[in-house]
Amino acid sequence: MYTFGIDIGSTTSKCVVLKDGTEIVSSSLFVGGIGTKSPFLAREEALKKAGITDKDISGTAATGYGRNRTEDADFNVSELSCHALGAHFIFPRVRTIIDIGGQDAKVISLSGDGKMRDFLMNDKCAAGTGRFLDVMAAILQVPVNEMEGMAQKAQKISQISSTCTVFAESEVISQLANGVEMPDLIAGICDSVAGRVASLAKRITIVPEVCMSGGVARNGGVRLAMERYLGTEIRFSEQAQLFGAIGAALYAFQKS
């Protein structure tokens, strides 16, 4: 039995085809979220990669901020519930999930059997989210995916004292004007995101294993800084950005 999970976020659309609730057959990721063609394109590509059509799908679950606008979904599920399912699928011993997406950050605590036992979401603020990294990357004219590599070359991590994206933007510009090296500045930016989200995570008891999900999980600079702040290893999977879609496909399997 094939089930389909689609995660329509604020900046990307992700799809997963799951077979019998155990095997990821295909996945896709398109830049562009709610209100773009990306959800449709991601769906088409995931089906094509799996070599199946709509008719072969027994159930579809949608998650992410665009979940309620997905007409062909049988279920709409909150992204926290899906990230919990998806992360537990990839890391069966995970107890704490830190999800940093395009416009928000969430921390989910799981019980030993993988059930969600608590969660927290960030305030309505871009600080500590992927948006913060996007804004800073634009100022520095560095592609987001190159930030990790540059951060690793840092000699002295610069301090971004403000937690507000708008104020931090002018702070970064001032530091550039003062001749701070780009790698040091980028490491400081990653550190700022990690510090902000770590303070949210500490409101929930951090129980290892800890993993990160969402697009920002791909940034090793943020992951390393997060490990420093939380004092624990952060598990990472190349599929971290797909945890929501995997969870949605699992949910559809459980309900179909």
Next chain:
Amino acid sequence: MSVKEILGRFHEIAADPKAMKDKYLSEGREIVLVNYYTPEEIVHSMGAVPMGAWGADVKINEAKKYFPTFICSIVQSAVELGMKGEYAGAKAFIIPSLCDSLKVMGQNWKVAVPSIKFIPMTYPQNRKPEYGAQFTKAGYERVISELEELGLPRFSDEKLKASLSVYEEHNRVMNEVSELMASHPEISNQERSDVFKSAFFMLKEEHTALVKELINALKEQKPGTDKLKIMTSGIICDAPDILKILDENGLQIVCDDVCTETRQYRASYKEKATALDSLVSKFCDMDQDTLLYDADKTRIDYIVEKAKKTGAKGVLLLLTKFCDPEEFDAPMIRKACEKAGLSVNIIEIDRQMVNYEQARTSIETFRDLLNG
């Protein structure tokens, strides 16, 4: 009237307080604005209509010139409404000194809305000792004197005694209807909110009569199918979008610790030498409240016990943005609830919310959490 018709009447009143204000004005009644624990019984006893002024979900433009950016939107929106003439015709606004934002509000009101007199009600920090009661009484006497100066009929302790009876009965029916609504899941969270909110815009004897009609009609109605029971806590819980999201997710508010809801009806009057002393005793006996000094933080245990008693599976904490007293209590509430096996969800709200998607995600996840 049927339950639906009565609830429809509550909704009309809660959704359009200006219509109620205009109705009372057309009847030749004086209006005095009140909010957090204002001694509205005094206003009532002097023949005026005490009308709640808790702001509203409006875009705040004009009032911003009087306030810093990071301040409670309840007080900001109340001043905005005042500046835009929504309270036109009201004689005065009694503003208490119970939090830093309210203190600022009083001063700003005086300048921003000069047509409606600002009457301060300064409460003591320590209300339990005898000197706290004396301080409170002196504050009430000042309010009385300012109302008399405005031309309201002279204060009489005898008339206050009669008003206390009206308010005592109102307290009783509000507590009764609150419990009764908890056993009727077919009543939506919006309808429940309307019952509480409308109380601020009606004379209490009129509201009591309508609530009694609801109680009688509900007793004849078979309760609907059970929903997931939750408790709410915070300063306000009247945003239609939040209430709708709760309804859509099958969550039923069975009890609350909300300032504009049952917190208003917890304390009653003690028998004292004068009615004014009885009124003072009510304020001094109030407890478990964010805005009232409480060194032992009894509010925390109250929430846990109330939730357990009513069968609520979780507590939804609606944290008013920039409300320091509420924010200080939040971590303690979370810990106490966790210890008691209750799930907690914290949502930040204010009077200027236009996008509820983050709140929707949070509430949906809360429902999933409660469903196990």
